[in-house]
Amino acid sequence: MNKKLIGVVALVLATLLFNPVWAQDIPEPERSATGGAQTLEDILRRQKQLEVDDSFRSQNLGNPENAPSVSAPLGTRGGVSDSENWRAIRYNEIEPTTQVRGPAADVLIQDGGMPWWKLREGPMITYGGGALLAIIGLLVVFYFVRGKIMIDGGPAGTTIERFKAVERFGHWLLAGSFIALGLTGLITLMGRSFLIPVMGPDAFATLAAGSKWLHNNVAWAFMLGLVMTFVMWVAHNIPNKLDWQWIKAGGGIFTKGHPSAKKFNAGQKIIFWTVMILGFSVSLSGLSLLFPFQMPMFADTFAVINSVLGTSFPTDLAPHEEMQYANIWHSIVAFVMMLAIIAHIYIGSVGMEGAFDAMGNGQVDLEWARQHHDLWVAEVEAKQGKGGSS
Amino acid sequence: MKVMISAFVAALLIATAAPLVLNQFGWSSAAQTSAESVRLD
Numbered sequence: 001m002n003k004k005l006i007g008v009v010a011l012v013l014a015t016l017l018f019n020p021v022w023a024q025d026i027p028e029p030e031r032s033a034t035g036g037a038q039t040l041e042d043i044l045r046r047q048k049q050l051e052v053d054d055s056f057r058s059q060n061l062g063n064p065e066n067a068p069s070v071s072a073p074l075g076t077r078g079g080v081s082d083s084e085n086w087r088a089i090r091y092n093e094i095e096p097t098t099q100v101r102g103p104a105a106d107v108l109i110q111d112g113g114m115p116w117w118k119l120r121e122g123p124m125i126t127y128g129g130g131a132l133l134a135i136i137g138l139l140v141v142f143y144f145v146r147g148k149i150m151i152d153g154g155p156a157g158t159t160i161e162r163f164k165a166v167e168r169f170g171h172w173l174l175a176g177s178f179i180a181l182g183l184t185g186l187i188t189l190m191g192r193s194f195l196i197p198v199m200g201p202d203a204f205a206t207l208a209a210g211s212k213w214l215h216n217n218v219a220w221a222f223m224l225g226l227v228m229t230f231v232m233w234v235a236h237n238i239p240n241k242l243d244w245q246w247i248k249a250g251g252g253i254f255t256k257g258h259p260s261a262k263k264f265n266a267g268q269k270i271i272f273w274t275v276m277i278l279g280f281s282v283s284l285s286g287l288s289l290l291f292p293f294q295m296p297m298f299a300d301t302f303a304v305i306n307s308v309l310g311t312s313f314p315t316d317l318a319p320h321e322e323m324q325y326a327n328i329w330h331s332i333v334a335f336v337m338m339l340a341i342i343a344h345i346y347i348g349s350v351g352m353e354g355a356f357d358a359m360g361n362g363q364v365d366l367e368w369a370r371q372h373h374d375l376w377v378a379e380v381e382a383k384q385g386k387g388g389s390s
Numbered sequence: 391m392k393v394m395i396s397a398f399v400a401a402l403l404i405a406t407a408a409p410l411v412l413n414q415f416g417w418s419s420a421a422q423t424s425a426e427s428v429r430l431d
Contacts, residue, residue: 217408225397291417
């Protein structure tokens with residue numbers, strides 16, 4: 001019985017062993033016709049996005065033992081041809097030395113550039129641009145469904161100071177620079193696909209160079225505005241139980257009443273922390289891009305994530321890979337910020353009566369303030385006594 | 391609105407000053423990627 005069982009197992013194993021499908025996942029093409037180089041089968045498999053065994057190239061790196069004497073033609077090459085040298089560089093089999101100095105000077109070929117480029121030119125533009133159009137469309141629908149949020153009973157006619165000049169300055173420094181960064185960032189990302197067909201490469205070259213200059217340099221104003229607004233408003237944006245009540249009431253958007261709120265309601269706090277956290281992150285990746293190869297961050301970040309979550313993100317990154325990760329992350333975070341800010345611009349302008357005044361001249365209608373920030377009004381009036389502007 | 395305009399002007403002034411300051415401190419790309427023995431200008 002045991003002998004029969006062993007025989008069956010041996011037969012199955014032998015079948016599997018000699019079955020070309022199991023024994024060899026990737027068919028080995030006949031390369032004698034190409035002298036060992038890639039064949040039509042390799043090209044076709046690559047076009048079908050099937051796995052290609054690159055060992056015929058990665059292991060074909062020359063043999064110094066076959067080198068002719070130094071006095072013979074090409075003898076000084078040490079038995080290694082140019083193409084074999086470049087293959088060795090590509091497959092990271094030699095440590096090249098260059099006379100160029102710099103953190104990335106010895107990376108001569110980096111295969112990861114193509115997936116980065118495809119991601120940037122494909123899904124990044126498609127999904128990022130699509131999300132921007134979707135949020136604008138949603139807000140247009142929302143405007144026609146809900147209409148402008150008006151002051152119940154109309155404005156009081158008297159005003160109260162909502163934001164001091166320095167607060168508004170910090171806000172507009174952040175907002176103005178963010179809009180400039182957003183527009184120039186979109187031109188940089190999408191211009192090649194959408195603007196060159198319209199305006200031609202020459203005009204776009206000028207626009208792209210100007211966008212790059214503005215994007216790189218106005219970033220400092222953005223970071224200053226981010227720090228200013230954080231310092232001025234963080235104390236008012238600490239989450240508390242009141243925020244939960246506000247969220248449960250949906251901010252009063254679809255109901256008659258207005259949930260209580262202090263200086264900032266839960267919706268504004270969400271915007272604040274979104275801008276602060278994502279703004280900090282986009283600033284870090286921006287600095288990494290602004291000073292190429294000087295501030296690599298992703299290998300260390302991945303190492304921390306791996307140690308905490310047990311994931312296996314790559315931690316041995318080439319300098320260019322660091323830049324590629326920074327670029328992709330910069331774009332993703334910027335798109336999420338743009339979505340949040342477009343909604344913020346809507347509710348702060350056409351979406352709500354009286355809201356723009358808060359950042360326009362700093363004075364808001366007292367009735368508006370009582371309806372949207374009743375506890376804050378009570379605090380201000382308690383401090384300074386009832387009356388007009390405070 | 392004056393505050394808003396002044397903040398926008400400040401952003402442009404910062405953007406104009408930033409490359410000058412960075413160059414002053416030797417943080418230009420050219421300075422960062424060359425040795426001291428290389429004359430850049």
